Amino acid sequence: MHTKTIAELLKILDKGECSSEELTKIYLARIQKLDKTLNSFITITEEFALSAARIADEKRRKEDKAPLLGVPIAHKDIFCTQGIKTSCGSKMLDNFISPYDATIVTKLKEAGTILLGKTNMDEFAMGSSNETSFYGPVHNPWDPALVAGGSSGGSAAAVAANLTPAATGTDTGGSIRQPAALCGLTGLKPTYGRVSRYGMIAFASSLDQAGPLAKTAEDCALLLQAMAGVDIKDSTSIDNPVPNYNTMLNNSLEGLKIGLPKEFFGEGLHPEVEMAVQNALKTLEKMGAKVFDIELPNTKLAIPTYYVIAPAECSSNLSRYDGVRFGYRCDNPQNLEDLYKRSRGEGFGPEVKRRILIGTYVLSAGYFDAYYVQAQKVRKLITTDFINAFSKVDVILGPTTPSPAFNIGEKTKDPVSMYLCDIYTISVNLAGLPALSMPGGFVQQCPIGIQLIGNYFEEGKLLNIAHQFQQLTDWHQKTPLTFKE
Amino acid sequence: MNTSWETVIGLEVHVQLITKSKLFSGAATAFGAEPNSQACAIDLGLPGVLPVLNETALKMAIKFGLSIGASIAPKSVFARKNYFYPDLPKGYQISQYEFPIVSGGSLSFTLEDNTTKQIRITRAHLEEDAGKSLHEDFHGFSGIDLNRAGIPLLEIVSEPELRSAKEAVAYLKTLHALIRYLEISDGNMQEGSFRCDANVSVRPSHQTKLGTRAEIKNVNSFRFVERAINYEIERQIDILENGGTVIQETRLYDANKDETRSLRAKEQANDYRYFPDPDLLPIIVSADLIKEIRKTLPELPREKSERFERDYGLSAYDANVLTATKELADFFEQTVQASYQSEPKLCANWVMVDLLGALNKTNLDITESPISPERLGGLIRRIHDKTISGKIAKTIFEKLLCEKEDVDTIIEKQGLKQVTDTTAIEALIDEVIAKNPHQVADYKSGKDKLFGFFVGQVMKASQGKANPEQVNEILKHKLGP
Amino acid sequence: MSFSREAILHLAHLARLSVENTGDDDSIQDDLNRIVTMVGQISAANTEGIEPMAHPLDTIQRLRLDIITETNEREILLALAPKTAAGLFLVPTVIE
Incomplete structure (x- = not known):
């Protein structure tokens, strides 16, 4: 049962072959038994889950038509959940019980999902390996010595290990796509503004976007359907109609124009990852797609640009953690300044502090124009590259990451080497485009991901391509041996 | 040496807008509520919350801009002003910096000697108010009440064109009347709805370069503004005449001691790190919206005053006094109506001299007047038709102040009717x-x-x-x- | 570009962040220098005549009607705070 996709589980629940309560118990038992080696959950919400599952079963008997009724999922611990600890992977919020639900939490609840628990993540989503979490690193189910990716590493590991059928994540620079790639999953970062950010703890407000991590594109479509849409509480959410993603999954790929940016195939790309990308292209060509070479000339500036804008926004977003109204407060503050400095100094981990300091620096008097304003201009250049590309092709394809999962501890000593992991994913956030990572093969025992980047609001097309790809491939059906049974 | 000094004053006024809900949240804005009972998750800056702009506050800002002939930015931007203070929940204030909603425009006012002065307005922008620190002793702790956090403010900044404390006060009174005419603020100074910071500097009369200024914070009455500025002018001249230099600093006016004193020792260099708020997209104001708001503009004090001179034959001085507040102007016009339009000048005299005098003695506002415009108009009607003499009218007026009866009843009962036989x-x-x-x-x-x-x-x-x-x-x- | 110790302490003060005695003091100077050198690459880009892009979407702000939608949740919200009294959040005395 635990290896099924959401689409399959919905059929099983519909036929009454299994109740939501039984299903929920299966997953809860797996989490209890197997998560010790992974550390993918911060909080397990057993009581909530069981009572919600019973209510879902009751509703199903009354022919309730909620689209995901009775399906267990997990939320990244960045989403506020009423009455449940919402830590954001930080000591700062270790004691924070949210008094309200994030909009996507409400929407997925209304769609009928059952919350199993809150997944581990890099502290305040700042990291690419889930090693900055206050709760310790997440281990990759394919090999516990390896990272699961980040920052949504807990969500990715939990789905890959069949501890939950699917999970939510957030993506500021690749935090859904990169762990999806490293754990062998399908993960979607929607267009900026497609999904409400209300109740999603902010890291970098102009880059953050929530999305699903699941086994298949079809499951991602089901989840996105429930998550997407305008929200009056988020004035940056977009008031475009949400299409029916499910009906788009089986569109033909005949004549699809795929762009291959030469900048994504340069130095640093693992040759076997490159080969997997070439193989994926062949599969898509078989279905009628045409491949074109394109250029994204400012790609090399994406990481430096991102590491000005994201820290700038984060330095301001994280000022609210001051030990006054919620969260961690240091012992015996001597005075106000001591209260601030020690609460923040003790409550935040080193990566968060680095980014706050960098952000403070790039916004400070005398440096603002050279860094922040210049970064905003380069952001425009990067975006224009994409807009030009989309005048020629329908979708852009490349690797999600330069290499498969690396060892835990391998890159923690050098933050810049860690930042380079996001080289292919980060420019997408700067432009605000939708992008998806889908399993595209293995290097030795480690899964690798193929990234599809779409034009604004073309999530449907990305899901369509991935779904079609998944009809002809079985990478997405592979399960790490240890977590098969 | 006998230098003559010129004073240069620029004013920054924070006006609380009278919206029902806050600038970026749906929490209530009523004054005097229980501490923190009107501070919601958004006002507290809880993790994950987002601001959504109040449409009415934006319209009020535009209305103000139109009333002073300013230009309304077709595109304006909210920025974050970053600093730590316990009354500032998010660690930043959402304000406007590079691209304010209102820029330019001017305000004219009449001085005591009947001369008119026009002061240019630099800008007016929307921002959120902060909470309050209460310093009662909680055993070494201060208490924070965040009810006020997030209440919409319009900050109105003048050019440094005011030349004396008297001019500053005249400007403030005119601005105060204006925002009340526009019905965008109650202007209640005790409750902090109209707060003033004054930038004061002095320079030798023939010098064009500005002197070093001191900023006097949060003076909350017209009288104190005048006193604080005058104190500050003397202080600075004193320093300069003794060969010293004025330090650029923030000073606080102490009304009890009638002096200003230095406030900012705590933060040597403020670096507010302004940047555009990524949670709020640019505000685009269409020509249609401006047209729609322009239609809602009431007759403004200056227009009203000119009309009073023209239609009622009043002197400029009288017209000015009577249009100082919308309530007083309305009272006067209703009195003229009730007197059957007989003698507007007589009405003006009765309102300005007798009524305002009596109200002053009892510390009442025109809106609390025990004599309604109908009764006062009735009295003037009887003077006009010679039923009573002016002298008798004074007696009746005294009775009107403490009795509820109308004029004719009093005349009848007391046999005060004028003898014309x-x-x-x-x-x-x-x-x-x-x-x-x-x-x-x-x-x-x-x-x-x-x-x-x-x-x-x-x-x-x-x-x-x-x-x-x-x-x-x-x-x-x-x-x- | 290279950060002096004083420069880092100044930033840490602006950000009200203690970086001393928190275990990550030693490497912070190196780390920040490496990051700033990396982000310094943007200065090479020719951005003449390019409009800064603050936001990924070129749309306008949606507004909210002026309605009171929040009820008094003081007890729930105060319960989250580390130190309160008499309905107030407490901080070490604020000195003017």
């Missing part, structure tokens, strides 16, 4: 002449001044009710040339 007046005059043969003889021998004596005697005999004009006329006739 010629025969009755003649009888009174005959009586007075008969009683005062010496004075009559003196008058006839040339002591013209005694005429007043006879008028007085007749009026007294009539208990003030005789029509003075008739008395004059008949007396002249009877006493002969």
Whole structure:
């Protein structure tokens, strides 16, 4: 049962072959038994889950038509959940019980999902390996010595290990796509503004976007359907109609124009990852797609640009953690300044502090124009590259990451080497485009991901391509041996 | 050395807008609520919350801009001003920096000597208010109330064109009247709805370069503004004349000691790290919206004052006084109505001198006047149609202040109706002449001044009710040339 | 570009962040220098005549009607705070 996709589980629940309560118990038992080696959950919400599952079963008997009724999922611990600890992977919020639900939490609840628990993540989503979490690193189910990716590493590991059928994540620079790639999953970062950010703890407000991590594109479509849409509480959410993603999954790929940016195939790309990308292209060509070479000339500036804008926004977003109204407060503050400095100094981990300091620096008097304003201009250049590309092709394809999962501890000593992991994913956030990572093969025992980047609001097309790809491939059906049974 | 000094003053006024809900949240804005009972998750800056702009606050800002002839930015931007303070929940204030909603425009006002001065407005922008720190002793702790956090403010910044404390006060009073006319703020200074920071500097009269300024924070009455500025001017001149230099700093006015003192030792260099708020997209104001708001503009104080001069024949001074607040102007016009438009100038006198005088004594506002415009107008109508004399009217006015009856009832009951019957007046005059043969003889021998004596005697005999004009006329006739 | 110790302490003060005695003091100077050198690459880009892009979407702000939608949740919200009294959040005395 635990290896099924959401689409399959919905059929099983519909036929009454299994109740939501039984299903929920299966997953809860797996989490209890197997998560010790992974550390993918911060909080397990057993009581909530069981009572919600019973209510879902009751509703199903009354022919309730909620689209995901009775399906267990997990939320990244960045989403506020009423009455449940919402830590954001930080000591700062270790004691924070949210008094309200994030909009996507409400929407997925209304769609009928059952919350199993809150997944581990890099502290305040700042990291690419889930090693900055206050709760310790997440281990990759394919090999516990390896990272699961980040920052949504807990969500990715939990789905890959069949501890939950699917999970939510957030993506500021690749935090859904990169762990999806490293754990062998399908993960979607929607267009900026497609999904409400209300109740999603902010890291970098102009880059953050929530999305699903699941086994298949079809499951991602089901989840996105429930998550997407305008929200009056988020004035940056977009008031475009949400299409029916499910009906788009089986569109033909005949004549699809795929762009291959030469900048994504340069130095640093693992040759076997490159080969997997070439193989994926062949599969898509078989279905009628045409491949074109394109250029994204400012790609090399994406990481430096991102590491000005994201820290700038984060330095301001994280000022609210001051030990006054919620969260961690240091012992015996001597005075106000001591209260601030020690609460923040003790409550935040080193990566968060680095980014706050960098952000403070790039916004400070005398440096603002050279860094922040210049970064905003380069952001425009990067975006224009994409807009030009989309005048020629329908979708852009490349690797999600330069290499498969690396060892835990391998890159923690050098933050810049860690930042380079996001080289292919980060420019997408700067432009605000939708992008998806889908399993595209293995290097030795480690899964690798193929990234599809779409034009604004073309999530449907990305899901369509991935779904079609998944009809002809079985990478997405592979399960790490240890977590098969 | 005998230098003459010129004072340069620029004012920053924070006006609380009277919206029902806050600038970026749906929490209530009522004054005086229990601490933190009107501070919601968004006002507290809880993790994950987002701001959504209040449409009414934006419209109010535009309305103000239109009223001073400013330009309304087609695209304006909210920025974050970053600093740590316990009354600032998010660690930043959402304000406007590079691209304010209102820029340019001007405000004209009349000074005591009847000259008019025009001051240019640099800008006006929307921002959120902070909470309050309460310093009662909680054993070494201060208490924070965040009810005020997030209340919409319009910060109105003038050019440094004011040249004296008196001008500053005149400007402030004009601005205060304006925002109340526009109904965008209650202007309540005690409750902090209208707060003023003054940038004050002095320079030798012939110098064009500005002197170093001091910023006086949060002075909350017109009287204190004048005193604080005057104190500050003297302080700075004193420093300069003794060869010292003025330090750029923030100072606080202490009303008890009537002095300003230095406030900012705590933060050497503020670096607010302004940047565009990524949670809020640019605000785009369409020409249609501006047109729609322009239609809602009321008659403004200056327009009203000019109309009062034109239509009612009032002096510029009177028109100015009567349009100082919308409530007073309305009271005056309703009084004119109630007096059947008989004598607007007389109405102006009664409102300005008698009524405002009486209200002043009892510390009442025009809106709390015990005499309604209808009753006052009724009184003036009876003066005009000669039912009563002006003198009797004063007596009735005193009664109106403490009784609820209308003018005609009082006249009727107390028999105060003016005597206009010629025969009755003649009888009174005959009586007075008969009683005062010496004075009559003196008058006839040339002591013209005694005429007043006879008028007085007749009026007294009539208990003030005789029509003075008739008395004059008949007396002249009877006493002969 | 290279950060001095004083420069880092100044930033840490602006950000009200203690970086001393928190275990990550030693490497912070190196780390920040490496990051700033990396982000310094943007200065090479020719951005003449390019409009800064603050936001990925070129759309306008949606507004909210002026309605009170929040109820008094003081007890729930105060319960989250580390130190309160008399309905207030407490901080070490604020000195003017």
